[in-house]
Amino acid sequence: MSRARRHLTRFPLLLAASACSVLFLGGCDHLHQDMATQPKYRPLSPSDFFRDGRSERPLLENTVARGSLANDEFVIPKDSNAFPLEVDQALLERGQERFTAFCTPCHGLQGDGNGMVALRGMKHPPSYHIDRLREAPNGYFYDVITNGFGQMYSYGVQIPPRDRWAIVAYVRALQLSRDAHVSELPAELREKLSQGDSAK
C-alpha cells in the first residue's frame, strides 16, 4: 500500500470515530438532563397537552366535594345555633391560630374590623362586637366563611371545614371577651379587677 492510500483509508475511520464520540458525549448530556428534569409533571408545572396550559386540572363543573353537602357532618343550616364539634382548649387554640392567619388582615386581632389591610384601603368590615353579630347564630358565621358575604370573598377553598368551626368557636370567645360580666369571672380575676377601676 502506498503512503497516500493509507491516508485515504484512515480519514473516514477518523471521521467515524469522532462522530461516534460526539454522539456519545451528546448522549451523556441527555442522560444527565433526564435525571434532573424527568418527563413528568410536578405540582403546578405548565403543560403543552391541555389547551389551557395547566397540568393541574380544575374540577369539573357541578362536582360536589365531600363535607359540603347539607347532610354532611360539618354542615349546619345558616340559621341554626348548633355546633358540630366538642369545644375544648385545643379547638380554641387551633381557632386562634387560624383566625390570626386568615381573618386578622382585615378584621384585626380583636375582631373590631381594624386589620392592617382594612387600614390600607380595603372596605372596613363591621366589628364582631355589634349586637347584630353577637346575636347571629353559629351557622351564620360558618356560612360567611364558606361562601363569603358582600365584599368579603369566600374562604371555603383556603380553610377546611374543621378549621372553619375552630374559627367560629374562637370568634365566639372573642365576642364573649368583650361582653363578659364581672360576676361570670373566676374569683381571682374578679379580685384583680376590683383593684383596678375598669370593671364593667
Added chain:
Amino acid sequence: MPQLFHRSANSTARISILAVVILATLGLTAVLGGVRSPNFTNQYLTRDQPIQFSHKHHAGDDGIDCRYCHAGVETSATAGIPPTKTCMNCHSVLFNNVGYLAPVRESYSTNTSIQWVKVHRLADYVYFNHSIHVNKGIGCSTCHGQVNQMPLMFQASTLQMQWCLDCHRDPEKNLREKKDIFNMDWKPAPDQAEKGKLLAAQYNVRSVRDLTSCSTCHR
C-alpha cells in the same frame, strides 16, 4: 559520553512538578468553588415576574401570614403558589383600578393562570417535603431567609446536597418551638444547644443515620 540533559534540567524538573501540583490545586479550587458559587446555584437571583409581587409589603408590612397564600405548607409536600382568587380577596377592592394589577384582574376574569416564574427548583431526582420540616420544628426562614424583607423573591440557600446534609447531620441547632415556625425574625437563642435537645425529643426527630441515608432524599 556527553550528558543528555544539561544541569539546569534538574531545577526545571522540580519547578514543573511544583507547577503541576499548584495548577491542579488551583483548578480543583476553582471547580469546587464554582459549583458552590451563586452563578451556579442561582442563589440571590431575582426573576422577572408577570407582576412585581412584594413579600416585603404583604408578609412584612401588612403582616399577612404565609399560610394565607401558601396554604398547603403544613399538610403537603409542596407549599403551593396561591391561585388568582386569593389575590382578589383583597385586590377586588384594594387598588382595583391600578395598572400593575391588570394581569391579576385579567387572569381572574378570563379564568387563566398567572404564569409565575419558579425561583426554587430541586432536581427531579431529589425528594423534598415541606410538611415534615414544618411540623418537626424547622421554620421557613431557616431555608428561605427573611422573606418578610424581600421586595422580590430570591433563593437564599444553595439548595445543594451539602446544604441539606449540614442540617440533617445536626438538626438540633435549627429546631424551634411550634409558635416560631412562621416567625421570619427568629434567631437561635444562646441556650439553643439545650433547647435543641429538648425539642428534638419532643418532636421525636429521627436519628442522624436515618436522616443521612441516601434513600431519604433519593427515592
